[in-house]
Amino acid sequence: MTDIAHIGVVGGGAWGTALACLARRAGRKVTLWSRDRSVSAAIAHDRRNEIYLPGQSLDAGIEAAATLGELAACDVILLVCPAQAVRALARDLPGAAPVVICAKGIEAATGLLMPEVLAEVLPGRAVAMLSGPSFAEEAVQGLPTAVSIATGDAARGRDLAAALAAGMFRPYWTDDVVGVSLGGAVKNVLAIAAGIVEGRGLGHNAAAALITRGFAEMARLGLAMGANLETLTGLSGLGDLVLTCHGPLSRNRALGAALGRGTTLAHYMEGRRQVVEGEATAPAVLERAAKLGIEMPICTAVDAILHRGADLDEAIRALLARPLRREGE
Numbered sequence: 249m250t251d252i253a254h255i256g257v258v259g260g261g262a263w264g265t266a267l268a269c270l271a272r273r274a275g276r277k278v279t280l281w282s283r284d285r286s287v288s289a290a291i292a293h294d295r296r297n298e299i300y301l302p303g304q305s306l307d308a309g310i311e312a313a314a315t316l317g318e319l320a321a322c323d324v325i326l327l328v329c330p331a332q333a334v335r336a337l338a339r340d341l342p343g344a345a346p347v348v349i350c351a352k353g354i355e356a357a358t359g360l361l362m363p364e365v366l367a368e369v370l371p372g373r374a375v376a377m378l379s380g381p382s383f384a385e386e387a388v389q390g391l392p393t394a395v396s397i398a399t400g401d402a403a404r405g406r407d408l409a410a411a412l413a414a415g416m417f418r419p420y421w422t423d424d425v426v427g428v429s430l431g432g433a434v435k436n437v438l439a440i441a442a443g444i445v446e447g448r449g450l451g452h453n454a455a456a457a458l459i460t461r462g463f464a465e466m467a468r469l470g471l472a473m474g475a476n477l478e479t480l481t482g483l484s485g486l487g488d489l490v491l492t493c494h495g496p497l498s499r500n501r502a503l504g505a506a507l508g509r510g511t512t513l514a515h516y517m518e519g520r521r522q523v524v525e526g527e528a529t530a531p532a533v534l535e536r537a538a539k540l541g542i543e544m545p546i547c548t549a550v551d552a553i554l555h556r557g558a559d560l561d562e563a564i565r566a567l568l569a570r571p572l573r574r575e576g577e
């Protein structure tokens with residue numbers, strides 16, 4: 249039995265709202281903080297989040313916190329904000345409860361994985377990573393969803409899984425923190441590429457090749473960073489890659505599809521409130537890979553298209569013109 253009775257959720261976006269609902273279904277007391285107080289108030293009082301989860305009715309009993317300080321008594325805090333906001337928010341987290349990071353990305357300014365950022369900001373604090381194939385819209389509707397929770401302490405991982413599991417939501421636990429953190433970050437960059445394949449009308453063969461060769465890039469970097477292959481082929485790696493590259497609900501894939509149809513990045517992002525993690529993470533992945541001498545041609549092409557003005561068709565031609573090689577080399 250878990251002694252995690254009270255869960256704090258930091259972030260009132262799509263995933264924070266969905267996780268708050270899932271935690272309620274698991275029987276926990278839930279307090280949610282959002283930087284936009286009208287969002288947390290609507291979640292708590294109207295059981296709606298029309299900005300981030302339009303049209304969904306939410307679970308009863310989620311309490312809204314006006315300040316982060318109100319989460320001080322929580323047994324666990326779920327940190328569910330964009331990856332680039334994790335450092336600033338972590339600095340203000342109250343109490344000493346374990347922090348479960350639910351953001352998928354790499355910090356652009358430092359190249360650090362999310363748990364590495366937490367270790368800098370809150371040294372000594374217990375940290376876990378939650379990641380996996382989990383569109384918020386489906387999870388909140390009660391459709392079957394499985395994720396990974398990674399923490400160095402297996403007993404804590406089991407307790408966290410037990411505290412969140414309910415009905416259709418099934419967390420697994422692992423001690424491979426690097427693998428779970430990296431898979432979720434890299435898949436967002438690859439999902440942009442998958443969107444480009446769709447938006448450009450490159451076909452199903454190309455989409456399958458993209459996922460397969462994209463996974464090879466994720467695995468090369470992950471193994472060099474010390475991740476386990478079974479994590480990279482698991483829910484948070486290959487599982488989430490397949491979901492995000494195919495799923496029409498993906499915001500990363502939607503950005504890629506728009507680029508593929510000729511929209512510019514600036515035009516696409518104008519006025520958009522929802523996060524598209526792969527955009528900031530693409531250069532950070534490459535920086536990390538370069539330090540380890542790892543080649544990531546698809547991620548490199550995505551970064552060049554996003555941030556270096558590369559011509560999309562030229563980037564696709566260059567990928568296909570790379571020297572032929574033995575598969576698995």
Ligand SMILES: NC(=O)C1=CN([C@@H]2O[C@H](COP(=O)(O)OP(=O)(O)OC[C@H]3O[C@@H](n4cnc5c(N)ncnc54)[C@H](O)[C@@H]3O)[C@@H](O)[C@H]2O)C=CC1
Pocket residue numbers: 259260261262263264265282283284300328329330331333337350351352353382383384385521522523525
């Ligand atoms: N939406 C989904 O289906 C899933 C999302 N995730 C991950 O969860 C993280 C959060 O994603 P979503 O909730 O979907 O994003 P979202 O775009 O729906 O909402 C982002 C939330 O973060 C807040 N926010 C943005 N910048 C902030 C800042 N500087 N300080 C404080 N709060 C800030 C926004 O106000 C909003 O409440 C991302 O890393 C995403 O990759 C993970 C699994 C599923």
Ligand SMILES: O=C(CO)COP(=O)(O)O
Pocket residue numbers: 352380381382383384436439488491492497498499500501523524525
């Ligand atoms: O991470 C996700 C599903 O697992 C959500 O993907 P997007 O951020 O691309 O919408």
